[in-house]
Amino acid sequence: MKLLSKDIEKDNCGQVALVPEEPEDMWHTYNLLQVGDSLRASTIRKVQTESSTGSVGSSRVRTTLTICVETIDFDSQACQLRVKGTNIQENEYVKMGAYHTIELELNRKFTLAKKLWDSVVLERIEQACDPAQKADVGAVVMQEGLANIVLVTPAMTLVRGKVEQTIPRKRRGSCAQHDKALDRFYDAVMQGILRHINFEVVKCVLIASPGFVKDQFCTYLFQQAVKTDNKVLLENRSKFMQVHSSSGHKYSLKEVLSDPAVISRLSDTKAAGEVKALEDFYKLLQHEPDRAVYGVSHVERANEAMAIDVLLISDNLFRHEDIATRSRYVKLVDSVKDNGGTVRIFSSLHVSGEQLNQLSGVAGLLRFPIADISEEEEDSSSEED
Template sequence: MKILNESIDKKKSSGNFDLLPECPDDIYELSKIIVQNDKIKSYTHRKLSIDGRNQQKIGLILTIKLESFTADLENGILYAKGKVCAENEHVKLGSYHTLEIELDKKFSLYKDNWSKSDINILKEASKGSQNILLIIIYEKDAVLCLVGKNRIKIINKIDIKNKKFNNLITIISQNIDKVEFIILCSAINLLNDIKKFLLENIEKIKKQIKNPKINVKEKILDIKIPSEMKNFTNKQIVNYIFTDVEISKRFNNLKYITDIKEMSNYFLLFDRGNMDYLVGKKEIRESLDYGALDKIFFTDEFYRPHEIEKRRKIEDFCKILEISRVKIFIIPVNHLLGERLKEIGGVCGILKFLYK
């Protein structure tokens, strides 16, 4: 979540935040703080009568006083319904309208009384997600994966045949200020050509990014993977990069890497048959009641259900885990270890001690 502007009267606690949601988690966080009678201002579309008969859809900025909302966490959209409460030449005051709060679309949220907890939720959401942009280079195309916040998402595929590398400059310029690193990886020698091309165009990239303080060279890493992996799937390559001991040292400070390593250790014990301290989904609650649970692993699907009520139940359960000092690890199902975790129920744990 980006906080674009903050205008709060400290004495009255009233005012507005200008916000830009960047991922579905931001939509969920907004669903926790938006309440009836809040005012929301956003660019939208509305059908208007032009000559009394024909209607035309036009773009305009509307402010509504919220009456109700629903959230689609899977697609990252919050639908806010209410009455238009600010003057607009095209729409009457008091008319109903539904604003769509979407990813990468700015809007303003006004409250008569901002609570400290609501402001904290926004501040926490704005701290960033330690994302990595992973660009997997094949012979004719490059696949772009966003890795972070315990999830892996393929966001694009671009054509690079005949060494059309200019698209990479655009992609890197658009994302370099949003991620911790940009990793170029490949099993073929084309990686060297791309690296050389980018170094020759560093100044061009710098001119296209908003933050001049960013050290472009430091944020772009290149990783040559074994040649026998040239026909591997995206998932297999991601798994290799983030579980290889030497490679992962280059970005060891990311929580995602820690979570993957811990999950790998769990399955190492599992595969060796050292089952005494390992618990599955059914034993989690019982081991927690005995104070015996040390670590818990969730798939990202289990941890972030698309229904708000289910999501809040998981959140409440995690608060109990934190009070009990249980370490929480989230594993993306798009990772091979996440696939294995999903197969055994999406949840498992490691004990501190045997309780029965």
């Protein structure tokens, strides 16, 4: 998704202009749209014309319409998005108040205006427009003296950094110059990894090279991490995977990603974090039920006690037509973040999102046990009786 302009006032009303560039962007747009929003986009309209002789004909014309959104239809198989609403801006082909359905198209600009841009929607735009937010996989394709640091998104590969240095050959009886140059090269690659790879987003980092370069680099990397107490590298050590490649050039990435061992490791990177979070929730529910809650009222009660460590919430809930209900979930997300908790927004198109929806769409993993909230509710209701 490309962000063309963003004009949001202090009271959080305003508009953004976006261009969807890949089918997945239609899913992001579906999550941005809400009933009552204003959508301006290019569309095809069937227009009836009457000639001077009185004969009536019809033709299809392309025009730009602004509609007030009433219904939103997303086809998950074809990744197509149709938005129906009434025309709210004068147009030579369409009367004010007339209904029209806009089918959003790839690589065509649309402008979305809202009376209130909440934090969840703004974060969705940030994720959709920042390739690094979607890059589940990082890779370093290297050989002696050359390294390409690459981010792999669902749609493309982005070279974020390139390290090129001259490494002197080993001389008979003296390897000092060669080893020093190699250390300088490895250090430059390490700095590139720390600068360009966001370990909060990336689920796996592939280190690929011909021969033993990858092994030597990984040894150097983690020796330095221990020496400098670099917590980012040490905590994410399990994400690094060594793979053979024929060279250190970018084109070698294709053979790396087609390696069967890599394919099995990356088979579900996009949703791996969500799947693990849901597994952790079910384990807690089984073994420590006082540290797992689900259902919006229970989760809110736990949040009031600042007990939520990880909030699991379905993106389905932010598409609720009732503004007050939608605001309730946004407020919950903001509050958990303010209290230092982690928020994972699940896609309802993924199997983990479907499972979460069966648990009311919202659940929480707690920092500390809380006595059964449902019992508290029963006690308060019996007191009222």
